[in-house]
Amino acid sequence: MSARQHAVLWNTFKRIAASYSEDEKPAMFHDTAARIYRLPPIG
Numbered sequence: 001m002s003a004r005q006h007a008v009l010w011n012t013f014k015r016i017a018a019s020y021s022e023d024e025k026p027a028m029f030h031d032t033a034a035r036i037y038r039l040p041p042i043g
Helices: 003-017 024-036
Strands: none
Touching: 003 024
């Protein structure tokens, strides 16, 4: 992925998440990734 493509993707994620609360954003990104990739809890 080029730097330009990465920037476009990152900005897309920011726009999608903009309408969600600060409590909902971790659930949308971190919690989903942790569940899908079976990551251990942080801390």
